[in-house]
Amino acid sequence: MKRILTLSFVALLILTAGHAISAQQQFGGAQLAVPEIPFDSVPNFLKLPDKMYLGEVPGVATNSKGHVFVYTRTGTMTATLGGSRVFTHDGSRLFEFDEKGAYVREIGVGIYGFLFAHVVRIDPQDNIWVVDEAANLVMKFDPNGRILMTIGRKPESINVRNYEPPAPPAGARAGGAPAGEGRGAGAGGAAGAGRGGPPPAPPVVGAGVEGESFNRPTDVGWDAQGNIFVSDGYGNSRVVKYDKNGVFLKMAGHRGAGPLEFNTPHGLAMDAQGNVYIADRGNNRVQVLDNELNFKTQYLNVGTPWTVCVSPGPHQYLFSSNSNAIGNFDNGEIYKMELDGKIVGRFGEGGKQMKQFGSVHEIDCRDPNGILVGELTNWRVQKLMLKAPTSSTQ
Amino acid sequence: MRRFQVCLAVVVLLTALPLYAQSKAKVQNVPEIPFDSVANALKLPDNLYLGEGIGVATNSKGHVYVYTRSGATRLFEFDQTGAFVKEIGQGLYGFLFAHAVRVDKDDNIWAVDEGSNMVIKFDPTGKVLMLIGRRPEAVEGLEAGPPAGTPPPNAQPYALGRPTDIGWDAQGNIFISDGYTNSRVVKYDKFGKFIKSVGTRGAAPGQMNTPHGLQVDAKGNVYVADRGNARIQVFDDNLVLRAIYDHVGNPWTLCITPGPHQYLYSSNSYPDSNPAAARDITGEVYKMELDGTVVGKFGKAGKQLKEFSTIHGLDCRNENELWVSEITAWRVQKIILHPQQATKPTSTSAAR
Numbered sequence: 001m002k003r004i005l006t007l008s009f010v011a012l013l014i015l016t017a018g019h020a021i022s023a024q025q026q027f028g029g030a031q032l033a034v035p036e037i038p039f040d041s042v043p044n045f046l047k048l049p050d051k052m053y054l055g056e057v058p059g060v061a062t063n064s065k066g067h068v069f070v071y072t073r074t075g076t077m078t079a080t081l082g083g084s085r086v087f088t089h090d091g092s093r094l095f096e097f098d099e100k101g102a103y104v105r106e107i108g109v110g111i112y113g114f115l116f117a118h119v120v121r122i123d124p125q126d127n128i129w130v131v132d133e134a135a136n137l138v139m140k141f142d143p144n145g146r147i148l149m150t151i152g153r154k155p156e157s158i159n160v161r162n163y164e165p166p167a168p169p170a171g172a173r174a175g176g177a178p179a180g181e182g183r184g185a186g187a188g189g190a191a192g193a194g195r196g197g198p199p200p201a202p203p204v205v206g207a208g209v210e211g212e213s214f215n216r217p218t219d220v221g222w223d224a225q226g227n228i229f230v231s232d233g234y235g236n237s238r239v240v241k242y243d244k245n246g247v248f249l250k251m252a253g254h255r256g257a258g259p260l261e262f263n264t265p266h267g268l269a270m271d272a273q274g275n276v277y278i279a280d281r282g283n284n285r286v287q288v289l290d291n292e293l294n295f296k297t298q299y300l301n302v303g304t305p306w307t308v309c310v311s312p313g314p315h316q317y318l319f320s321s322n323s324n325a326i327g328n329f330d331n332g333e334i335y336k337m338e339l340d341g342k343i344v345g346r347f348g349e350g351g352k353q354m355k356q357f358g359s360v361h362e363i364d365c366r367d368p369n370g371i372l373v374g375e376l377t378n379w380r381v382q383k384l385m386l387k388a389p390t391s392s393t394q
Numbered sequence: 395m396r397r398f399q400v401c402l403a404v405v406v407l408l409t410a411l412p413l414y415a416q417s418k419a420k421v422q423n424v425p426e427i428p429f430d431s432v433a434n435a436l437k438l439p440d441n442l443y444l445g446e447g448i449g450v451a452t453n454s455k456g457h458v459y460v461y462t463r464s465g466a467t468r469l470f471e472f473d474q475t476g477a478f479v480k481e482i483g484q485g486l487y488g489f490l491f492a493h494a495v496r497v498d499k500d501d502n503i504w505a506v507d508e509g510s511n512m513v514i515k516f517d518p519t520g521k522v523l524m525l526i527g528r529r530p531e532a533v534e535g536l537e538a539g540p541p542a543g544t545p546p547p548n549a550q551p552y553a554l555g556r557p558t559d560i561g562w563d564a565q566g567n568i569f570i571s572d573g574y575t576n577s578r579v580v581k582y583d584k585f586g587k588f589i590k591s592v593g594t595r596g597a598a599p600g601q602m603n604t605p606h607g608l609q610v611d612a613k614g615n616v617y618v619a620d621r622g623n624a625r626i627q628v629f630d631d632n633l634v635l636r637a638i639y640d641h642v643g644n645p646w647t648l649c650i651t652p653g654p655h656q657y658l659y660s661s662n663s664y665p666d667s668n669p670a671a672a673r674d675i676t677g678e679v680y681k682m683e684l685d686g687t688v689v690g691k692f693g694k695a696g697k698q699l700k701e702f703s704t705i706h707g708l709d710c711r712n713e714n715e716l717w718v719s720e721i722t723a724w725r726v727q728k729i730i731l732h733p734q735q736a737t738k739p740t741s742t743s744a745a746r
């Protein structure tokens with residue numbers, strides 16, 4: 001009836017494949033000398049009412065009063081069958097909490113553009129800006145939660161895509177996106193085998209079209225004049241500049257690894273001089289552009305930047321998260337830097353416990369010593385109180 | 395009882411994967427354990443409905459948790475009298491297609507969802523404490539499934555492929571049967587950090603064909619309902635294979651009683667397509683010693699009380715008071731066993 005096996009069975013560990021898929025850098029170039037910044041995580045900072053749950057938290061931001069806005073992938077994106085076209089709505093929600101973490105309200109209930117949250121940012125006038133990756137929309141709400149402006153347009157419907165075999169191991173892909181966080185628009189179609197004449201110019205992948213045709217946009221920021229900068233994104237690989245009224249001004253970038261080229265520009269932040277800091281995630285660097293979208297410099301020593309934040313005030317700091325890829329808990333630390341790229345210190349690591357991070361997706365650094373992080377895979381916001389670095393070994 | 399194993403027509407499950415034949419148990423001359431089913435054990439408020447009864451579990455106070463494929467997948471809590479207490483996780487991002495709910499020794503509630511590929515740990519009040527796995531993104535809309543015959547992708551440490559069940563050892567290490575797409579058991583530490591996994595798809599010892607249920611005994615041994623292979627595989631705490639029990643049909647789900655003398659229950663469930671040919675040879679639940687020795691059995695396929703239509707969840711915190719959830723009957727039954735009457739026929743009158 002039963003068979004007892006004395007066979008000692010070797011466990012089949014399918015471990016290493018997880019690392020192979022991720023192009024996450026194991027360490028940045030100059031990390032050995034980086035001081036650790038001690039910090040605490042405030043327990044139960046956000047108090048959610050009964051029957052209300054956060055899902056993945058790609059977006060968190062504060063306004064001038066310290067109110068906290070959380071843009072979260074929660075509930076279920078609903079698809080309505082319409083013949084060969086499928087219409088979608090819901091899938092993300094925007095919550096507001098006060099400075100103590102008490103729940104205030106929900107903004108945008110049932111709105112057309114909340115499908116798959118990517119970030120929320122608050123401008124100097126406390127307007128609330130939401131970037132939705134699936135709706136291809138940037139939405140501007142006034143502080144009361146009324147829609148003031150939209151940039152981009154939600155796709156009318158979605159279709160069923162053909163099956164794509166799994167991608168080859170990421171070691172073979174130049175700067176592949178971290179595993180699990182969507183797919184980029186591949187490396188472009190092969191140039192046709194022309195007969196006679198010069199070979200056709202290779203297509204420029206990810207340059208996008210002038211205007212508002214986003215392809216999975218990721219982040220938004222503003223300069224002192226109110227000009228709007230959008231990182232766009234997974235499909236396109238560019239930065240777009242609009243004036244404060246949403247009129248297209250210019251754009252820069254396409255897919256690649258050189259200057260002004262991007263491989264999933266995943267986060268964006270502006271300093272007081274109007275410089276643009278891009279978390280060029282697939283290229284493992286922060287690219288810095290000037291206000292006219294010219295390349296200025298790049299920082300290569302902070303791992304794989306998923307998101308960046310620039311603190312306000314006379315002495316601004318740049319925070320950049322080397323977030324753990326979805327498939328592992330390697331890395332995960334956040335760097336605090338001077339705007340010129342000099343690293344002040346680092347803190348945190350990947351994991352599921354308090355003071356550990358599950359793929360940090362947005363940082364709020366309005367108070368550079370009391371920052372908020374939104375985590376994808378841990379479905380939460382942590383408020384982190386930073387202390388002075390333990391040692392300065394630089 | 396007939397000795398030979400009857401192979402049935404292939405039973406096609408919801409997704410046509412995996413294919414296997416529900417089989418008559420090889421074990422013979424098993425004593426019948428008399429039992430009753432408590433009528434209306436759970437009292438649902440008006441306009442609240444159970445759907446497919448996928449998972450059922452009790453906590454230390456006797457509260458009952460039901461993870462059900464209702465309109466949406468939902469998690470309900472009832473008290474020890476069966477009165478409705480509350481719903482947990484309304485609209486939760488990880489609730490897509492229920493598969494199991496289990497309650498750990500600290501009364502945390504764990505939901506296993508095979509639609510979102512996630513395991514969600516709630517504290518006893520229903521607050522999310524920890525997550526394993528990640529719901530697939532749908533940014534670019536729907537994607538057609540792989541062609542038939544496409545081998546499953548290599549399993550990743552933190553990516554679950556339609557996981558099915560969960561258990562814990564005394565140290566709090568987490569074991570997950572994973573699942574329809576993957577064919578393995580994964581061990582994580584209590585903080586959710588990957589330790590190791592075992593299993594690939596197949597029928598050889600240590601391989602699995604839809605590991606559909608999992609339980610862990612007090613010594614940390616892991617019992618896997620290897621449904622498609624019609625066997626229970628027993629691994630030690632380090633996931634080394636120690637034994638195979640292949641005499642109790644196709645195990646859909648398991649439970650292990652607490653206390654000094656632990657028993658293992660295993661359900662040879664009547665398949666969910668209700669094939670006529672399987673009706674007479676499936677549907678029963680076996681009570682076993684941990685070494686696989688069958689103590690007795692109870693139940694049969696059917697739609698009435700005291701009959702089972704595709705048992706998918708078993709709770710045996712109390713050795714003689716079992717909670718049983720059924721897919722196709724959209725219900726949960728509370729079963730009272732009378733093992734002391736094992737040789738006597740009993741009436742079918744419902745208690746309470």
